[in-house]
Amino acid sequence: MIKTRKPMIELRRLHRFFGKTKAVNDISFEVYAGQAFGYIGPNGAGKTTSMRILATLDLPSAGDALLDGFSVINDPDRVRKRLGFMPDYFGTYSNVNCWEYLDFYARAYGLRGNERRKALNYTMDFTGVDVMKNKPIAGLSKGMKQRLCLGRAMIHDPAVLILDEPAAGLDPRARIELREMIRRLAADGKTFLISSHILTELAEMCDVVGIIEQGELLASGTVAEIQKSQVDHSQIRVRVLCNTDKLMQWLNENEKPETLIADGELLTFSHDGDRHSEAALLKKMVEAKFEIAEFAAQHTSLEDVFLNVTKGRVQ
């Protein structure tokens, strides 16, 4: 699949206000075909709101969102053909089993005859719903529901899938399986917008992430990029076999770290710079004849990045 540089999803200065609450406040970003965009933010950040606008369920107060070049405001019908949406709730019908449920949505998307049967079989096989085909949907567990939801969202083979917290409430195995499914679909050229609260979880599934809080996009880019932009220093831990005091002195003279803590043989100090400068530092220490038994650089974790970027403000 050739990745043309035409955005599949494009938010243009999107705003959505509920009274005084600015649920979405001037968000713009683009997601290209075959990309998975992770949408991360704390509770009430405006993820669901912006996803609902993209899914043509709500209208923006200002701005526009385009899906494959079509405006969600003015061409919702064309957007819907290309879009699979998995909301953060599960819509149940009484007296309907899994197969009938999917069959209904396949019909609702205008699939007829063999085309429908094929799409149904493929989807049920793909999401693993086929083993519970005849189960009434009212009694499904969370994991089964998520599978069925994904199946419903992809039944008409849409080019864009918008998943609102697909991994919420899943056990580790189910989460890995979900990740696999998303990877396979993305490899197939589908574009994803996936929301979550957990950056590590998204980092596994997405190429690009955007961090949003209080309706504003605070940072976006690949996980590594964001990490880099946020990380100003790493913590280096050194175990030196003798002359701890000497090393401390040497470090204070040569490196001038902001913090430096000694604990027996262990020295922990802060260090500015990337991995190359860490390697250079190690080399210098060895050349200065220190007996280094352990050298470890601790970078800021994704959780830290997330906490760093978002300020925990509530509106």
Next chain:
Amino acid sequence: MSAIDSVEEINVSATEPEASSSSDFWKKTDVFLENCSEYLNPILVKETRQALKSKQFVITFSLVLIAAWGWSMLGIAMYSPGIAYSPAGASLLHIYLDILLFPLVLIIPFSAFRSLASEQEDGTYELLSISTLKPEQIIRGKLGSAILQSMVYFSALAPCIGFTYLLRGIDIITISILLLIVFLLTCILSVTGLLLATVTRSKQWQSVLSVVVVLLFAFCYFFTVWMSLFMNTIDTSWQAYDQEEFWFILAAIISAYVSYFLLIFYAATAQITFASENRSSKLRAVMLVQHFLILGWMFYIWVYSNFDAPALMFAAGMLTVHWAIMGALMNGEQSTLSPRVRRSIPDTLVGRISLNWFLPGPARGYFYAISGIIGGGLSVVLIQLCAELAGLDHWYGIEQMFWFTFTMSAYAIIYLGMGRLIMMALRKYFFADVFLSFLIHILLIMIGSFAPLILHLSIPSISNYDYSLIEMPNPFWSITEFFGRGSLSYNYQFIVLQFFLITGTAFMLLLQIVVSAKDLVPEKVAVPSRVLEEDALLMPVEEPVSDDPWDQE
């Protein structure tokens, strides 16, 4: 589509043996039905599947069967010795109808209401709305499932009804007409149930609404049962099938029915249609058709009753009420015209002039409604004028007719104008919809009518039962006061009232033109290039196939 194509082999092997090895009759029927269902509305298919598993359907169906069976036994026992000679058919039939009315007037319309309301509560409606199903298909599917259910009940009672025909006292036309009426009633009540389900999306209002709707349909049920008992007592009048009036009235009722059915149907559709879509034009077209239907029936009655003026006055009155209600609803439409709708504005001047009034929005809605009122009034006055010039017998002068229609139009113009201004103000603060607009207009006319009355009653110096100029804001009393007596006297009250009405109307019209001038004739916007691009792709353009190898990629 590549992912789906790759499983083609699996599917072929999965579906083929089922179809080919099924020599069994039922399996074939199943496949046949399945194939038929391809062309049916998806909602109809789903709801039928659900209904077959639902307890409510089984219980109601059994109850109806038991009641019909019980009544058959009882009826035969009651009329037993001479049942073949006494006219027992009619009485039996009416009770069967009453039994049938229970599911058809109460259960089915209420389930239609619930089926849409519960989709909105459970969030499945949202999932449905973002599918490629059109809102009209959704309403049609729900309605179709209501009709299908009614068919099941009809066929369950068909043997009983056939039995009444074999007895004396009832003929086939009466039976057919009664069944038709019951069927039409189910359809219109079901579509009303669907419309009511769209009134609110908030949970607590939905539960209030459910109670109101149950009461409404229960009332309809008791009313129809009462009607059927009443009909039973005047049964002989039903034999008038050879008279012209009967068929005229039937035609009038059916045309009214069809137009109102469509109005409710399109209103329900509009309610669940995406906001940027044109939700108004179809409704406005139906309103116009109703306008001409009302004129048509009343003209017929007028001719039929030897050019009796009250028929014309009645026509003008009905038209005013019709357009006042529609205007109150149209005032509640959203005022901005979406680019999607503005794309569809015709290019030609003639097209724009004729279609402009059908475009959504309160500015055009207001003027559309008052044009309807004025147009209706003018037609009535013109008819009267022609009758007068032709020297036809009449006891109501052209002058009265003019003042009568003018007074009504003036009240409608002023009240609708005020309603629109209130809606404009409200819309600045919150999202105000069509139903709120309707309520506000009702409130407005009630205040206009009752406030002066209270004032009037609280002033001891003026007589309580006579019209006074304080009552000017009350259109009902003012109109009956001056036109209810058959002759018009130009007393000072009348002159003052007309003075106020003329200035009020002129002022209101001017004001409305000023506030809506820029909205009245919207500009067309270009279709986005992406849309044109896709349309070009989807259009089966016959391109010349070149066999030049260098031409191919």
